[in-house]
Amino acid sequence: MSGLTAARQLLDQGHSVRVLDKGRGVGGRLATRRLSDGADGEARLDHGAQFFTTRSEAFTSLVADAMSAGAVEEWCRGFGDGDGYPRYRGESGMTSLAKWLAEGVQIELANTVVDLSEYPADAYILAMPVPQALSICSFSKCLPPPLLQRELARIDYHPVIALLATFAEPLSVPAPGGVQQPEHPVVTFIADNQQKGISQIPSLTLHASHQWSTEHWLETDDAVIAALLAEVAEHTDGAIPTATQLQRWRYAGPVEPWPEPTVTWGTGQPGDAQIVLSGDAFGSSKVEGAFLSGRAAAAAVLTH
Ligand SMILES: Cc1cc2nc3c(=O)[nH]c(=O)nc-3n(C[C@H](O)[C@H](O)[C@H](O)COP(=O)(O)OP(=O)(O)OC[C@H]3O[C@@H](n4cnc5c(N)ncnc54)[C@H](O)[C@@H]3O)c2cc1C
Missing domain, CATH: 3.90.660.10 (Polyamine Oxidase; Chain A, domain 2)
Known part of the structure; x- marks a missing residue:
């Protein structure tokens, strides 16, 4: 969610963007899987996020667009007694939202990033759980300054x-x-x-x-x-x-999100490319938090 959101925003601004995902399909924790029942039937099941809600104007507007495009539907207005607040789902499962966001974005799937130096760029958005992002930075020798690194390493899931x-x-x-x-x-x-x-x-x-x-x-x-x-x-x-x-x-999901929607630093290496951490651990959690963080990551790159 956060990576695709950032990529779309940067592409819309005319930037050249390369998206890599280690998954076989898009979506990360917006995850839908098919499961054969061993006979003729095949089920489709969401196994990560089950639904999402909208609070911010920006996410409400994105979800309205996704609904118009047929990628998202309202599932219900709450469980049990219900609180009247809409819960949304992807049309064919939660990955429908990610697939819709990914339209027109070239994505290199099944591609696990280990070393950033293999992908020369002016800026890197690492839109994944923080321990995974820090391990890429460690291998790539572009960890943040020590105090920031210690604080980021405390983000628990x-x-x-x-x-x-x-x-x-x-x-x-x-x-x-x-x-x-x-x-x-x-x-x-x-x-x-x-x-x-x-x-x-x-x-x-x-x-x-x-x-x-x-x-x-x-x-x-x-x-x-x-x-x-x-x-x-x-x-x-x-x-x-x-x-x-x-x-x-x-x-x-994060135990306690970081207070800001992104964290950035420079590699300090020739060209001083910018590193931006993004995802549901920054600003606010869940699908909407990941979206807002992705937007903030694109804005951070544009400011840079
Ligand atoms: C069981 C479960 C239930 C949930 N329920 C809800 C819910 O009901 N409502 C709700 O709003 N939210 C829910 N969430 C949370 C929601 O799914 C996440 O907050 C949101 O999807 C996170 O998006 P993201 O972009 O931050 O990260 P992710 O979706 O994790 O995306 C990270 C991406 O990075 C890729 N990646 C990681 N490492 C590498 C690497 N080295 N190289 C290349 N690619 C890499 C991954 O493949 C993935 O595609 C749930 C999550 C889970 C797991």
Whole structure:
């Protein structure tokens, strides 16, 4: 979200931009996966962000454009009692928003950046979790000044284990196909991707709580899957899934975002290229925070 946002803004201003992503597809934590049920069916499941909200004028306007283009739809106005505030989803899952943002942007996928010196440029926007950005800077010998480096290294992230599962029979997750239970010790979010409108066959996404994810991080897939499914038996009628997959998100979201929407410094090397850190750890978290940080990163490069 943050990298694509920055790239689009810079391209709109006529700059030459190269986008590299280690993923096989765009979107990062705006992540949708297909999962075959082993027979004829294929589910589509969101396993990172489940929905997003809009608060700022800039993001509200972007989401309105994405809705007009058919890339985003309103999912619901809250879970349980509902608070009347719109929750949005991508048209075919959360990656739809990223794919729409990526239209017209040339992206080199499956390309893991290790050393920035392989990509000569006037400025680098590192739009990824901070530990991953600092490791690139370390390898590239362009770490920030020591005090700043120490402060950035303190930015911590919650882990989340996500379980994806397909079922033969419809699930009994209450409308609108999502249960949010932030205080639950084990499962904080349950999504029925079929009711959500992105999967043709019954399929469930479960997000484990931060604490449970931390405590069970190293357990085998089988043990984690069994424990999580046992927690939601009331929504599956105890049915055995036709297929399952786990995703361990080491950097699901920042524990405490950095107060500013970006951090920048110069490499101090010939040409003194600018390094800009961007992403959901800067300014405010979540999808909207990543968008706002991406905009700020493009503005920082333009100012430079
Ligand atoms: C389980 C889970 C649930 C969530 N639920 C919600 C929610 O309901 N609502 C909400 O608003 N937000 C939610 N979020 C948070 C939201 O997904 C993120 O805040 C947002 O998507 C982050 O965007 P980003 O651009 O900062 O980072 P990312 O999406 O992480 O993008 C970073 C990109 O950098 C790439 N990359 C990393 N290292 C390298 C490298 N060395 N070389 C090349 N490329 C690299 C990655 O492939 C990725 O594409 C959730 C996240 C998770 C994981």
